[in-house]
Amino acid sequence: MAIETPVRPKLGILTSGGDAQGMNAAVRAVVRSALTAGADVFAIYEGYQGMIEGGDGIRQFGWDDVGSILHRGGTVIGTFRSMDFRERWGRRQAAKNLVERGIDRLVVIGGDGSLSGLDAFRQEWSELLQELVEAGQIDAELASRYPALMIAGLVGSIDNDLVGTDMTIGADSALHRIIEATDALSSTAASHQRRFVVEVMGRHCGYLALMASIAGGCDYVFIPENPPPPNWRESMCEGLVRAREAGRRDSIIVVAEGAQDLEGNRITSQEIADTIKDRLNEDARVTILGHVQRGGAPSAYDRWASTWLGYEAVQEVLGAGPETEPKVMGVRGNRTAAISLRESVAQTREVPKLIAAQDYAGAMELRGSSFVNSVRIHKELSTTLRTEPMPGSKRIAILHAGGLAPGMNTATRAAVRLGIQRGFTMLGVENGFDGLREGLVRELTWREVDGLVGEGGAVLGTRRTVPEVEDLYAINRSLEEHQVDALMVIGGFNAYEGAWRIHNERGRYPAFTLPILCIPASIDNNLPGSELAIGPDTALNVITDALDKVKMSGSAAQRCFVVETMGRYCGYLALMSGLAGGAERVYLNEEGITLDQLNEDVHWLNEEFSTGRKLFLAIRNENANVHFTTDFIARLLEEAGGHKYDVRQSILGHIQQGGSPSPFDRLHATRLVSRGLDILAEELASDEPESWYIGLVASRIEKAPLQHMHDFIDEKHRRPRKQWWLELRKVQRAVAG
Numbered sequence: 001m002a003i004e005t006p007v008r009p010k011l012g013i014l015t016s017g018g019d020a021q022g023m024n025a026a027v028r029a030v031v032r033s034a035l036t037a038g039a040d041v042f043a044i045y046e047g048y049q050g051m052i053e054g055g056d057g058i059r060q061f062g063w064d065d066v067g068s069i070l071h072r073g074g075t076v077i078g079t080f081r082s083m084d085f086r087e088r089w090g091r092r093q094a095a096k097n098l099v100e101r102g103i104d105r106l107v108v109i110g111g112d113g114s115l116s117g118l119d120a121f122r123q124e125w126s127e128l129l130q131e132l133v134e135a136g137q138i139d140a141e142l143a144s145r146y147p148a149l150m151i152a153g154l155v156g157s158i159d160n161d162l163v164g165t166d167m168t169i170g171a172d173s174a175l176h177r178i179i180e181a182t183d184a185l186s187s188t189a190a191s192h193q194r195r196f197v198v199e200v201m202g203r204h205c206g207y208l209a210l211m212a213s214i215a216g217g218c219d220y221v222f223i224p225e226n227p228p229p230p231n232w233r234e235s236m237c238e239g240l241v242r243a244r245e246a247g248r249r250d251s252i253i254v255v256a257e258g259a260q261d262l263e264g265n266r267i268t269s270q271e272i273a274d275t276i277k278d279r280l281n282e283d284a285r286v287t288i289l290g291h292v293q294r295g296g297a298p299s300a301y302d303r304w305a306s307t308w309l310g311y312e313a314v315q316e317v318l319g320a321g322p323e324t325e326p327k328v329m330g331v332r333g334n335r336t337a338a339i340s341l342r343e344s345v346a347q348t349r350e351v352p353k354l355i356a357a358q359d360y361a362g363a364m365e366l367r368g369s370s371f372v373n374s375v376r377i378h379k380e381l382s383t384t385l386r387t388e389p390m391p392g393s394k395r396i397a398i399l400h401a402g403g404l405a406p407g408m409n410t411a412t413r414a415a416v417r418l419g420i421q422r423g424f425t426m427l428g429v430e431n432g433f434d435g436l437r438e439g440l441v442r443e444l445t446w447r448e449v450d451g452l453v454g455e456g457g458a459v460l461g462t463r464r465t466v467p468e469v470e471d472l473y474a475i476n477r478s479l480e481e482h483q484v485d486a487l488m489v490i491g492g493f494n495a496y497e498g499a500w501r502i503h504n505e506r507g508r509y510p511a512f513t514l515p516i517l518c519i520p521a522s523i524d525n526n527l528p529g530s531e532l533a534i535g536p537d538t539a540l541n542v543i544t545d546a547l548d549k550v551k552m553s554g555s556a557a558q559r560c561f562v563v564e565t566m567g568r569y570c571g572y573l574a575l576m577s578g579l580a581g582g583a584e585r586v587y588l589n590e591e592g593i594t595l596d597q598l599n600e601d602v603h604w605l606n607e608e609f610s611t612g613r614k615l616f617l618a619i620r621n622e623n624a625n626v627h628f629t630t631d632f633i634a635r636l637l638e639e640a641g642g643h644k645y646d647v648r649q650s651i652l653g654h655i656q657q658g659g660s661p662s663p664f665d666r667l668h669a670t671r672l673v674s675r676g677l678d679i680l681a682e683e684l685a686s687d688e689p690e691s692w693y694i695g696l697v698a699s700r701i702e703k704a705p706l707q708h709m710h711d712f713i714d715e716k717h718r719r720p721r722k723q724w725w726l727e728l729r730k731v732q733r734a735v736a737g
Contacts, residue, residue, distance in 0.1 A: 009039040009318060010102045012058070015075040016047035016082070016110035016117075019294055020156040020170025022302030023075040023109055028066040029310025030107050032735040035063055037318055042103055046078040047110070048085035048117065054097035063737065070303055070582045071548050073173075073296050079110075088128075091121055095128040096137055104146040105317045107310075108153050109169065112162060112348045115153040119326050119341055125149040148322035152313040153341055154306075154329055158294055161205035163347035163366050164339045165330025166699060169309070172301040174201070174293040175211055175663040176541075181289055182216035182252055183454050183660065189250035190451070195240065195276055195284040199269040201293050202256035204352040207371070208293070209256035214378050215666040217413070217453035218252040219243060221382075222259035222267050224355050225363040226375055230262060236272075237279045242384035247447035253284075264358060297548070300540035301664065303580035304728075305331060311731045312336045333698030334531045334724055370699070374667075377674050380421045381414065387446040389425035394485040394684050396677075398444070399429040399436060400462035402492025404657045405521040405535030407665035409459055411490050413452040414673040416444045422677060427482065432463035432491075433498045437474045441482040454660050462491060466498045472505055472512075479511035486515045486680045486689075488673075490534075492522030493718050496693060496709060503691045503706050515683035516706060517676045518693035521669070523656055526570035526719040528712040529704045530695020534672065537664040539566070539656040540576055546652055547581035551615060558609055558645040560616040560637055564630040566656050567621050569717035572725055573656070574621035575732060584736045585618040587633075589717065590726060593625040598633065602640040609644040616645070668696070675701045 013030045015023050027043070034041045043061045044050045050057030069076050084090035098104070108118045129143040155162045160171035178200055185196045198218075200208045206223020213221035220236050222228060229235065240251050259267045273284035298306070309329045316327055316338055327338040328345075347366055354363040364372050398415050400408055412428070419426040430440040452459065467475060479487075489499045499516050506512035520533035527533050543565055550561055563583075567573040571588030578586035585601060587593050605616060620630050630649050638647035661669070676694055683689040691706035704712075714721050 009105060010042065011039050011105040011107065011314070011317060012042045012044050012051070012098065012103045013077070013107045014044035014047055014051065014109070015077055015079045015156065016108060016114035017079060017156070018111060018158070019074045019079050020158050020168070021073045021173035021294070021296065021298035022169040022306040023156050024069040024072050025298060025303045025306035026109050026154050026156070026169060026310040027075065027077060028069055029307040029735050030314055031061050031066045032063060032737070033311045033314040034318070036734045037314060039318060042101060043077045047080040047114070048082040048094065049080040050078070051094040051097060052082065052084050052090050058097060058101060071297050073298060085117060091124060092128045092131055094121070095125060096132050099129065099138060099142055099146050102146075104148065105150045105320075107313045107317055108151065109156045110153075111155065111157045112345045115155070115328060115341055116345045118151055118153060119345070122149045122151050122326060150317050150320035150324065151326050152317040152320070152329060153327070154309050154313055158208070159202050159205045160207040161348060161351070162328070162330065162344055163351065164344040165332065165337070166370070167305065167331045169302060169306050170294070170298075171207065172664065173296065173299045174208055175215070176299050177293045177296060178208060178212040178289060179215055179454070179663045181287065182212060182218065182254070185252060185287065186216070186250050189252065193244070193249050195251040195253070195282060197253045197255060197269045197273045197284055197286045199255050199257060199286070199288040203258035204355060206256045206259070209254045209259075210371070210374055210378060211663065211667055213254040214374060214381065214670055215453070215663040216252065216254070218254050219382050220253040221378060222255040222272070224256060224258040224260060225351070225367055226360060227260055227262045232261070233275045233279065237276065239382070239384055240276070240280065246384055246387045248450055262358065264356065299662070300544040300577070300580040301537065303544065304576050307579050307735060308336055308728060308731050311734055312338075334696070335698065373671070377418070377670060381417050381670070383421065386421055389420055390423050393423050393425045395425045395427055395483055396486045396488055396680060397427040397429050397441060397482070397484045398460065398488050398490065399432060400458050400460050400491050400521070401432040401489060401495035401498055402462065402464055402522060403524070404458055404462055405492065405523050405533065406456050406538035406657065406659060406661040407534035407669040408462065408490060408521050409452040409455040409457060410661055410666045411519060411521065411534060411669040411673050412444075412460060413449040414670040415488060415677065416449045417446065418674055418677055420446055422681065424677075427484065428460050431461040432465060433467045433471070433475070434463050434465050435461065436478055437467070437471045439478045439481065441478060441484070453666060456658055456660050464494050466494050467501055472502070472509060475502065476509040476511045479514070484511070484514065486517070486684055488517050488519065488676060488680065490519045490521050492524065493526060496527060499691070500706055500709055513689070515680055515689040516691035517680050518706060519672050519676050520693070520695050523573065524567050524570045525572040526568065527695065528709055528720045529693050529702065530697070531724050532668065532696050534665055534669045536572060537668070538659060538662040539573055540580060541662050542656050542659055543573060543577040543652060544580045546655070547577065547617070550650055551617060554615055554648070558614050560605065560641065560645050560647045562618045562620060562630055562634045562637070562647070562649045564620045564622055564649070564651040566652070567623075569623050570719045570723070571621040571624070572723070574619045574624075575725060575728060578619040579728065579732050581617065581619070583617045583619045586732055587618065587620040587624040589621050589624050590723070593628045598628065598636060602637065605637065606641060606644060609641065672701060679703055
């Protein structure tokens with residue numbers, strides 16, 4: 001008796017609507033994850049139009065067809081706003097082209113219009129096939145084999161406007177482009193004491209404008225969901241004058257292209273510039289960024305997150321049945337989420353209606369609590385109503401400790417600006433706990449921190465020193481002499497350990513009975529109570545940029561690279577850069593390295609290069625194994641490979657701690673500090689103040705008691721007992737081969 005060979009599922013992938021950085025990463029992930037799962041994959045070129053035209057517009061893809069596209073902007077399979085797909089004949093022709101190839105599963109990457117069209121196509125599927133049968137274009141037996149169309153959506157939109165997901169593909173990269181521009185404008189503006197008006201995309205969504213204004217340290221922002229008050233011209237100009245009087249040399253106003261006033265009248269960038277000239281008799285230069293926001297290489301986040309989303313979309317569509325509700329894969333917190341496609345699109349389309357109806361409260365509510373909170377924070381940061389501390393106010397000292405993390409200066413600026421606005425006197429401690437012991441404590445001013453939002457490094461200095469028993473008396477005296485009422489510690493593992501020791505000794509030293517708040521800042525991302533610290537996103541972008549250059553250097557030869565990242569005993573940077581950089585192998589301390597594993601890798605590598613491979617990339621976490629070092633692995637591969645390929649090793653080192661903080665790290669630092677000041681304010685009003693450490697958990701900033709910190713730490717490896725990102729190992733393996 002003959003055994004029937006199971007029919008492999010067939011899946012189509014297309015990109016539609018406006019392009020967005022990260023689409024290629026998603027396409028690559030969908031193709032490779034589907035192949036790993038045993039499905040055939042067809043790339044549909046030029047969006048829905050390619051599905052209608054058929055022919056070469058629908059091509060079967062193999063593993064290598066999506067090689068070397070991870071770093072590329074745009075979409076290699078093209079995108080198109082198809083008018084024909086809006087017509088029934090167009091959808092019927094698309095259905096014919098799909099069933100003739102056996103495709104009954106689709107993953108579509110696009111905006112709300114593309115996704116709503118996808119859902120309509122799914123609902124009409126059986127009717128369209130019946131019409132094709134009646135017209136004699138396909139036979140009934142073929143139609144019966146594909147009774148339903150299973151779908152999954154991914155949101156590609158730089159506007160970040162889909163309700164229900166924290167981030168859409170492309171938004172982070174677009175924010176990078178905007179911040180690069182505002183940082184550049186800030187330096188020339190400061191040189192001439194000049195004012196700039198920057199227009200960014202966002203017809204119905206102010207995400208890019210709002211976040212760029214916070215991350216860029218801008219003075220004023222105009223967004224569709226939250227129009228300015230009727231007297232906005234007067235209040236804006238008065239604020240600009242007060243900022244200049246307080247010592248600010250540069251002024252940047254950000255406006256979303258869809259900004260309007262309370263009555264629905266559009267507010268243009270030129271109108272804002274004219275207002276400044278008319279009322280202040282100063283020139284204001286207009287910069288309209290336009291489509292540059294869509295261009296360029298995707299950020300590290302838009303590579304690894306899009307890869308994860310693509311993997312999950314494949315699992316969703318392969319596991320779906322005829323009755324499965326269609327889903328769009330989104331991000332909530334640091335997790336992917338399968339969201340109802342219909343509900344999400346319907347709510348997204350509701351926002352422009354609410355704005356048109358001047359129901360701005362309703363529009364803000366749909367944007368979510370994080371968006372609303374960001375509006376509040378920006379107003380606090382940019383106001384100049386109070387630039388001096390209140391006499392007799394509580395004194396909060398800021399201290400950095402542990403290794404340097406990009407974003408520490410951003411956190412300091414936010415703490416000083418927000419602290420003064422909330423009625424505190426803000427102090428700076430130089431050189432960590434060493435400086436606190438030596439009494440290096442001084443008041444920080446509004447003007448002093450003005451230019452720190454995008455500065456790398458740490459102007460207060462940081463040390464890895466943890467206070468010893470003999471240091472505690474001097475620290476106690478220093479706190480007393482400088483009348484410190486609360487301590488904000490921003491840093492890494494040693495910062496937390498030092499804060500815990502001070503808190504633990506409060507029974508012996510009177511000045512230690514004060515609230516302490518720890519804010520996570522470490523590129524290692526190894527701190528308890530926070531899924532993401534300040535700094536790792538910047539480090540990942542530095543690593544990813546380095547990997548792009550490393551891989552390019554080997555494009556003309558058959559070459560194997562072994563790259564070492566920082567992270568100590570935490571493999572976060574290694575795994576995430578492996579996803580973002582397209583590494584075939586990632587070696588983590590959490591998994592270890594065995595000789596058997598290396599032997600398998602050697603045999604696999606020799607086979608691959610014998611059949612045409614030209615490039616191989618391995619990422620090694622610096623403490624993955626004490627004996628199997630980066631040098632050892634490189635030498636092993638070189639010896640085993642003979643003359644098949646060259647081997648190069650690269651230890652990236654401290655460049656991972658350098659550079660200007662990324663937009664995410666700036667925003668993250670600002671949000672954490674804002675929440676931290678709220679907690680300190682509560683504790684300062686308490687008769688028995690407690691100490692806390694805070695961090696991002698899922699999509700919320702949570703606090704945990706400092707005294708119980710060690711209950712959640714792997715002491716030997718100086719990392720949390722549970723690490724959420726380890727689940728991405730399966731994603732890396734699926735796309736690496």
